[in-house]
Amino acid sequence: MSDRFALTPDPPYYAVIFASLRNRDDKGYAETSDRMVELAREQPGFLGVESLRGEDGFGITVSYWESEAAIKHWKQNAEHADARQRGRLEWYEHFELRVARVERAYAGPRGVRE
Amino acid sequence: MSDRFALTPDPPYYAVIFASLRNRDDKGYAETSDRMVELAREQPGFLGVESLRGEDGFGITVSYWESEAAIKHWKQNAEHADARQRGRLEWYEHFELRVARVERAYAGPRGVRE
Numbered sequence: 001m002s003d004r005f006a007l008t009p010d011p012p013y014y015a016v017i018f019a020s021l022r023n024r025d026d027k028g029y030a031e032t033s034d035r036m037v038e039l040a041r042e043q044p045g046f047l048g049v050e051s052l053r054g055e056d057g058f059g060i061t062v063s064y065w066e067s068e069a070a071i072k073h074w075k076q077n078a079e080h081a082d083a084r085q086r087g088r089l090e091w092y093e094h095f096e097l098r099v100a101r102v103e104r105a106y107a108g109p110r111g112v113r114e
Numbered sequence: 115m116s117d118r119f120a121l122t123p124d125p126p127y128y129a130v131i132f133a134s135l136r137n138r139d140d141k142g143y144a145e146t147s148d149r150m151v152e153l154a155r156e157q158p159g160f161l162g163v164e165s166l167r168g169e170d171g172f173g174i175t176v177s178y179w180e181s182e183a184a185i186k187h188w189k190q191n192a193e194h195a196d197a198r199q200r201g202r203l204e205w206y207e208h209f210e211l212r213v214a215r216v217e218r219a220y221a222g223p224r225g226v227r228e
Contacts, residue, residue, distance in 0.1 A: 004172040058118040060174045088223035100214035109202035
């Protein structure tokens with residue numbers, strides 16, 4: 001199985017679904033994006049992440065968390081707060097962020113969790 | 115704002131998060147994928163979809179639905195069931211499907227819903 005997938009436990013857990021359209025200006029975006037994934041992995045309650053971005057600048061990142069408290073703790077991380085502020089000011093044309101409680105999950109076509 | 119984003123109402127509503135890795139064989143995949151989006155848009159309770167796939171075959175599609183009942187109704191659509199079966203047998207190396215209840219949502223960086 002590809003390492004592009006998040007190896008999450010049985011539900012319930014939480015998903016942060018972040019759909020975004022980047023502008024054309026790169027000013028440090030790539031480094032910050034990589035750093036945020038690295039930093040997220042160190043947070044308590046982080047379960048995994050699935051992410052990609054197309055050549056038109058549209059991307060989807062879904063991060064998975066044990067609890068609402070873990071999401072709140074990550075949101076309050078100072079380095080993450082700075083990165084979000086730069087994102088709003090410099091990097092994103094538009095984004096939609098949704099916090100959701102995962103209730104059921106399946107893997108396929110022949111995964112052990114199927 | 116790009117039409118890549120789903121224009122969803124205020125929560126709560128449901129998200130089906132489908133992360134998948136395609137194989138190299140195209141045998142009708144593109145037509146079926148387009149047809150499934152077209153068919154999904156006609157279903158009761160469909161709210162929108164955000165989707166992309168990279169050159170390595172990894173993709174994320176998040177579809178949004180009014181209710182669990184709407185998701186169940188779509189799952190029982192015969193043409194959709196046939197497409198899922200072909201996907202399992204022919205098109206996907208691996209997938210992870212998660213059904214989640216969206217509890218909070220924000221838009222940015224300067225959307226009206228921010």
